[in-house]
Amino acid sequence: MRVMRAMRASAPGRALTAAELPVPQPAPGQVLVKVSACGVCRTDLHVVDGELTQCRYPVTPGHEIVGRVVGSGARVGIPWLAWTCGECADCRAGRENLCARARFTGCDVDGGYAEYVVADERFCLPIPERYSDAEAAPLLCAGLIGYRCYAKAGQSKTIGIYGFGAAAHIMAQVARADGRTVFAFTRENDLQGQQFALSCGAHWAGDSNQAPPEPLDAAIIFAPAGELVPLALKATRKGGSVICGGIHMSDIPSFPYALLWGERTLRSVANLTRADGEEFMRVAARVHIRTQTRAYALAEANAALADLRTGRLEGAAVLRP
Numbered sequence: 001m002r003v004m005r006a007m008r009a010s011a012p013g014r015a016l017t018a019a020e021l022p023v024p025q026p027a028p029g030q031v032l033v034k035v036s037a038c039g040v041c042r043t044d045l046h047v048v049d050g051e052l053t054q055c056r057y058p059v060t061p062g063h064e065i066v067g068r069v070v071g072s073g074a075r076v077g078i079p080w081l082a083w084t085c086g087e088c089a090d091c092r093a094g095r096e097n098l099c100a101r102a103r104f105t106g107c108d109v110d111g112g113y114a115e116y117v118v119a120d121e122r123f124c125l126p127i128p129e130r131y132s133d134a135e136a137a138p139l140l141c142a143g144l145i146g147y148r149c150y151a152k153a154g155q156s157k158t159i160g161i162y163g164f165g166a167a168a169h170i171m172a173q174v175a176r177a178d179g180r181t182v183f184a185f186t187r188e189n190d191l192q193g194q195q196f197a198l199s200c201g202a203h204w205a206g207d208s209n210q211a212p213p214e215p216l217d218a219a220i221i222f223a224p225a226g227e228l229v230p231l232a233l234k235a236t237r238k239g240g241s242v243i244c245g246g247i248h249m250s251d252i253p254s255f256p257y258a259l260l261w262g263e264r265t266l267r268s269v270a271n272l273t274r275a276d277g278e279e280f281m282r283v284a285a286r287v288h289i290r291t292q293t294r295a296y297a298l299a300e301a302n303a304a305l306a307d308l309r310t311g312r313l314e315g316a317a318v319l320r321p
Contacts, residue, residue, distance in 0.1 A: 001023075002023040003021060003023065003233050004020070004021055004022075004023050004116050005018065005019075005115050005291045005299075005321065006018075006020075006110075006113060006114035006272045007060065007061075007299070008058050009047060009057060009059050009060075010046050010058045011050075011057050011058065012048075012049065012050020013049060013050050014048075015302050016061070016113070016297060016301050016302050018025065020024055020233055021114070024110070024116060024117070024118045027118070028072065029122070030120055031070075031076070031118050031121045031124065032069070032070040032071075032116060032117075032182075033065070033066050033119060034068050034096045034192070035065055035112050035114060035115055035321050036068065036075075036133040036320075037065075037067075037133040037137040037318050037319070037320055038066070038067045038318065038319045039116065039137035039138045039140060039142065039293075039316050039318050039319075040062075040063055040064075040296070040305060040316065040318065041063065041141045041166070042166075042228065042246070042308060043106075043107075043141065043247050043248075044061040044062070044106065044233040044255070045308060045309055046080055046224075046247060046248045047059070047106060047107055047192040049087070049221070050250060051248045052107060052284040054108070055104075055107040055166050056108060057109070059107065059108075059109075059300075060082070060110035060114050061106040061107075061111050061112075062105070062114070063079060063080040063104065063107075063111050063112065063140065064077075064079070064080075064112070064137045064138060064142070064316075065077065065111065065112035065117060065119075065137070066133045066136045066206045067103070067112075067133075067139050075126075075127050075133075075165065076124040076125065076127065077124065077125040077126070077127050077136065077139070077277075077281075078101055078105055078111075078119045078123070078140055079096065079105065079125060079141060079144055079272065079274070080104050080130070080140075080145075080271060080272060081096070081102065081104065081105070081123055081271055081272055081274070081277075082104055082105040082109050082119065083120050084102040084103075084106065085099055087122055088101065091228055094273070095273070096273050096274070097270055097272055097276075098109070098270060098271070101270045102259040103157065103285055105117075105119070107177065107199075112196070112238050112319075113298065113319060114321065115278055115298070116146045122274075125274075125281055126281060127139075127281070128284050128285040130288065131231065131284070131289075133290045134293050134295060134318045135293065136202060137265075137320045138166050138291045138293065138318070139145065139222075139280070139281075139289070139291065141167075142165075142170055142283050142316060143171075143280055143289070144168040144223050144247055144261055144276055145269065145271075145272060146170050146174075146220075146222070147171065147174070147279070147280040147283065148176065148190060148205050148245075148257065148272055149171070149222075149243045149245040150174060150220065150264065151276075152243045153218035154218070154239070154241070154265065156180070156216075157181060157183055157231070158180070158181045158215070158216050158217045159181070159183070159217065159252065160183045160184075160207055160218070160219040160220070160232065161173055161182065161197075161219075161222065161226070162185045162203070162219060162220065162221040162232055163186075163222035163223025163224075163228070164185070164186050164194075164200075164202075164222075165187070165308075165315075165316075166313075166315060166316035167222045167245065168184065168197070168220075168290075169196070169291070169292060169314075169315050169316075170291060172200045173200055173287065173289050173290065174283060174287055176202075176279055177201075177248075177282065182202045182206070183203065183204045184198075184202040184205040184206075185206060185207065185210070185212075185231075186206075186207065186208065187263050187311065188208065188209065189195040189207065190208045192314075193205075193311075196292075196315075200289050200290075201230070208223075208231055209231060211234075211237055215236065215240070216237065216240060217236070217241075218241045218242070219233075219240070219241070219242045220234060220243045221242065221243065221245060222246065223246070223248055224246045224248055224250060226250040226252035227250070227252075229244070229252045230253065230255035230259055231268065233259040233260060235238060236258055236264055238263060238264065239263050239264065240264055240265070241264070241265040241266075241267065242264065242265070243267055243268075243269060244266075244267070244269065245268075247270070252255070259321075291295065291316060292305075292316070293314030293316050293317070293318045294315070294317050294318070296317055296318070296319050298319050298320070298321045
């Protein structure tokens with residue numbers, strides 16, 4: 001029996017532990033993928049911290065997976081959405097991201113903090129050739145979820161991005177390529193983060209409690225901080241939208257109705273669909289997105305999560321088994 005190395009979440013709130021597991025065997029309709037790179041996403045922190053109550057334990061986190069199919073050698077990406085029923089009202093209406101029976105990679109099924117992973121071949125995505133394995137890994141969630149948020153902003157000309165991490169540094173480049181004006185908001189006095197945002201194409205960068213140079217047509221909140229919602233509403237013009245892109249967020253404080261009035265819209269984005277993935281990969285083939293990554297060995301997964309938690313990363317962490 002062949003074995004592989006993996007980093008496992010044994011229970012909520014505990015550090016990952018190294019394990020040797022049997023190499024998984026694909027069922028009909030699945031593929032076995034040798035992992036080349038796996039991005040470290042903030043959602044992985046929520047899994048490790050037990051903030052996503054539907055996740056099973058023990059589980060191998062990781063859902064920004066780039067690897068090669070054993071047997072064919074084809075390069076594929078494995079995203080957060082692992083399986084949907086295809087039968088419920090949401091699935092039939094093209095909203096498979098809302099399927100009540102959906103399974104998610106690194107949460108309901110084992111993910112990419114390992115040397116091998118199995119995946120439903122229908123949910124694997126092609127990767128544009130222009131990206132290396134490490135460069136492509138953040139596209140599989142930071143890019144995909146970021147793009148779904150960006151699409152909800154419609155034709156907005158001026159977009160504010162709150163929380164300048166992996167998703168923001170990708171979407172700022174896409175928005176800039178599309179001719180949008182991008183304003184970036186970071187933690188207070190995070191001058192290094194603001195300089196990073198400017199290097200990724202933002203036209204202006206400042207503290208999250210600052211007013212932007214002009215009112216926003218839309219704001220996208222990537223940081224899991226509910227207190228940013230009133231600030232974003234205040235910065236958004238009448239008729240604009242505030243889009244919350246995180247899978248988990250701290251409680252939103254009460255705020256005066258006047259911030260929402262004027263036909264402003266407050267909405268969330270949940271998960272992704274396969275159509276989202278296919279569309280974004282076409283965008284990634286068109287726009288040369290420069291993903292900034294820091295490589296960690298698989299055994300250093302806890303260090304990568306710690307760096308993400310404390311804001312010591314610019315861009316994205318990527319595990320290399």
